[in-house]
Amino acid sequence: MTRTHASGHASRPEDADGFARRHIGPGGDEIAAMLRATGHASLEALTDAAIPESIRMDRPLALDPPCDEAAVLAELAALASRNQLFKSFIGMGYHDCVTPPVLLRNILENPGWYTAYTPYQAEVAQGRLEALLNFQTMIMDLTGMELANASLLDEGTAAAEAMAMCHAVKGGPDRNRFLVAADCHPQTIDVVRTRARMRGIEVVVANPDDWELGPDVCGGLVQVPGTDGTVRAYADLAQRLHDADALLAVAADPLALTVLEPPGAWGADIAVGSTQRFGVPMGFGGPHAAYFATREAYRRQMPGRIVGVSRDAEGRPAVRLALQTREQHIRREKATSNICTAQVLLAVIASMYAVYHGPEGLLAIARRVHRRTLALAEGLRRAGHGVSPDTVFDTVTVRVRSGGAAAVLERARHHGMNLRPVDDERVGITLDETTTLQDVDALLAVFDGGEPSAGRARDLEREVEPGYPPPLARTSPFLEHPVFHRYRSETEMMRYLKRLEARDLSLTTSMIPLGSCTMKLNAAAQMLPITWPGFARLHPFAPAEQTQGYLELFDRLERWLAEITGFAAVSLQPNSGAQGEYTGLVVIRGYHEHTGQGQRDVCLIPASAHGTNPASAVMAGLRVVVVATDQHGNIDVADLRAKAEANAEHLAALMVTYPSTHGIFEAEIRTVCDIVHQNGGQVYLDGANMNAMVGLVQPAAFGTDVCHLNLHKTFCIPHGGGGPGMGPICVAAHLAPYLPGHAVVATGGPHGLGAVSAAPWGSPSILPISYAYIRMMGADGLRLATQVAILSANYCATRLEEHFPVLYRGLAGTVAHECIIDPRPLKAETGVTEMDIAKRLMDFGFHAPTVSFPVAGTLMIEPTESESKAELDRFCDALIAIRAEIAAVAAGVSDRERNPLKMAPHTAAAVVGDDWDRPYGREQGAFPAPWTREHKFWPSVARIDDPYGDRHLICACPPVEDYEAP
Secondary structure, three states: OEEOOOOOOOEEEOOOOOOOHHHHOOOOOHHHHHHHHHHOOOHHHHHHOOOOOOOOOOOOOOOOOOOOOOHHHHHHHHHHEOOOOOOOOOOOOOOOOOHHHHHHHHOOOOHHHHHOOOOHHHEEEHHHHHHHHHHHHHHHHHHHOOOOOEOOOOHHHHHHHHHHHHHHHHHHOOEEEEEEEOOOHHHHHHHHHHHHHOHHHHHHHOOOOOOOOOOOOEEEEEEEOOOOOOOOHHHHHHHHHHHHHOOOEEOOOOOOOHHHOOHHHHOOOEEEOOOOOOOOHHHHHHOOOOOEEEEEHOOOOOOOEEEEEEEEEOOOOEEEEEEEHOHHHHHHHHHHOOOOOOOHHHHHHHHHHHHHHHHHHHHHHHHHHHHHHHHHHHHHHHOOOOOEOOOOOOOOEEEOOOOOOHHHHHHHOOOEEOOOOOOEEEEEEEOOOOOOOOHHHHHHHHHOOOOOOOOOOHHHHHHOOOOOOOOOEEOOOOOOOHHOOOOOHHHHHHHHHHHHHOEEEOOOOOOEEEOOOOOOOOOOHHHHHOOOOHHOOOOOOHHHHHHHHHHHHHHHHHHHHHHHOOOOEEEOOOOHHHHHHHHHHHHHHHHHHHHEEEOOOOOEEEEOOOOHHHHHHHHHHOOOEEEOOOOOEEEOOHHHHHHHHHHHOOEEEEEEEEEOOOOOOOOHHHHHHHHHHHOOOEEEEEEEHHOOOOOOOHHHHHHOOOOEEEEOOOOOOOOOOOOOOOOOOOOOOOHHHHHHHOOOOOOOOOOOOOOOOOOOOOHHHHHHHHHHHHHHHHHHHHHHHHHHHHHHHHHHHHOOOOOOOOOOOOOOOOOOOOOEEHHHHHHHHHOOOOOHHHHHHOOOOOOEEEOOOOOOEEEOOOOOOOOHHHHHHHHHHHHHHHHHHHHHHHHOOOOOOOOOOOOOOOOOOOOOOOOOOOOOOOOHOOOOOOOOHHHOOOOOOOOEEEHHHHHHOOOOOOOOHHHOOO
């Protein structure tokens, strides 16, 4: 499969200029050296040793031959050109907007931002965390709430999370009814209904004036403005719900909240919404950052991640993820949500849109949109059309004077415009930041069949009186923190973004060796198309004839993913890995219900499973039964058999990760699947570790029924500092009829239980990334990438095992694509913990491996196929040097408490300061390896005090003086 050139480098599949050569880090000589170190004669020999023969593929993947970067970009450009860019006035929560070029170039198109990992190691993520703190501050100010999280997946799922929180706070066996306003966006209602059905919550959709607030109601949801444009006061409704001991959630447009009274001021308990129109392209539905805000009293029940301000070891303010005891990996089936990552990259863009424009800029945009909406409404009324409602922000519903709605919609399309069909007589129109006076004139002309008869938009705009009467009008200020006033020029904005970027460790600095997270190359050629207008500016509900390029891309990608996994059908709707888990279980439940087995509600989950697994099972209405693992890290087959048989009448599914979360290919995986099937259950595969199987193993072939794929791991969509992600599911033929549908766009199976995400295809604008990766790698390239990923993990395990025990090994003493090293025996002797090692690695210029998961006190390493042998050696050398420092503590040479590990990481301020009083030299602290003198990544803060941050929870930008050095 590989051959060596005179230069000593191996060619990857096809030729020396192929993309696989650029994606896979080690060259031919490096691969040969790594194989010698691990004791294997070839990649094939290593593959044979690591993977059970019974599950190995016996043929190559049936994929098209690979193409190079130029060819795939031309191919994607052709697909983008088949998407017709009409001016969108559809609305429904999606708006065209202007992404300031300074944000486009310096964030969205910048690997320093999009290749970073979730900020678990806060000392090397201060830039991103500050940007997220800006986001939370923005949301708290706009909504009038006391607490906001750092984003959720989309508005529909945020609304579903609000329902779940209402039920968690106020619900119970006799309080499981949730009320939804009929003028909420239809996709939001659809997602809420799906989630409610799984949890046994009754959803009643009705006009809020008709809500019956009995003792069985736990909460309600309203939309501001309504999907038809209605703006109304809800303070009385909030009071009625409170009197009934229920909560009120509001889905609110953040731009409208610059001119409308914030929900927190009139009694709402939860506010959710989408920040898409704050500079994030529509992208045919995503990714976009949703928000979730609530009152301080409910901070422990709030889903998602919260960024908070703490302090570091030197007493300076530092930002970190707060209240991590709510996390799924800790609380598992008792977690408040299964949300693991969210939409950090998009939340950063939205927050910086507010930083760039400031409150006066946002107000100017909102007032312009509102004024032009009123001008349009006035012109339509003068032309004899019926316009409702009377009080609006950016949306009107028009009853056509004559000819019906179809004629108007057709005329609009003829002029390159999309309106929203409502019924035979009415159409909806939503204006946005990009709407010009010429657009308003064109709309008026469409309704009049020619030139507008009611006057020109410029004149109409002068005649209308924008604004709102009390209690609708906003009277409170917002975005008062200096960060929203300081960066008006592009020069200052660019420098601010670069300053934050410099505080974050991303793949632009070094490898990020996180087990179970696959931080691999996100190639520039894969990233380029996501900002092309043909992919970025489509409304998700545009007519199908205008979206043929996207539909063809979906079809090809689905076929490729089906071939890679061996399954029959694919849904691209889940827009995160956790969402894919939930969706797979929803499909299984639909199958059981349709086949008369609706009583099946038990989900078996190994003790080693990802923390999102049990949380997803509970969200899907399943009861979790934990299956033990044996001393070697495998599923305990006897325990599985006993629990499957004991629950045979109610067994719905087993959730299994393969290779296991312990980093091994379990030999008994076929037996595991057979046991579940024999007892009436389905097997769900968590595809987080698919990077160890592509081209070598098809999950469907060894007995699984459904799997999700993390496209943001195996298939190269970047992590974005904690999102976006995509988690499509692949299913066997018998489950295909139960794939999720959608209330607005026909998709999914005939027996699907409803939408699981707001957009029909999740986050489509990032799918060209995975498309390009698969297309450029081809079957041989993908297979080789998998083999090198396994080789890299085994090479690291071999180099490290004499310094740190490797906790689990599988067949023939191999690991899969990741390995767990175990420093726990050193803790009692020296006091050095896994977290000390993690922090010390920052001084060497590395992000830590995964800490204390899946085994507390350990470190899980996944090197991926994209890192060269030189980089792997540098990382191993760092850990070996750290082991020597631990040995110095054990020997009494280094102080047990004041040593380089306990006092890591070392900031530049500490190293050059006058007060160095540590019992080791500055050079050892700051420059522990030769490469740190060539290029030094300096953590911007010292070790952060996490307990202090939880005791003093601050989730908005603190006063600027708090950032000054003490």
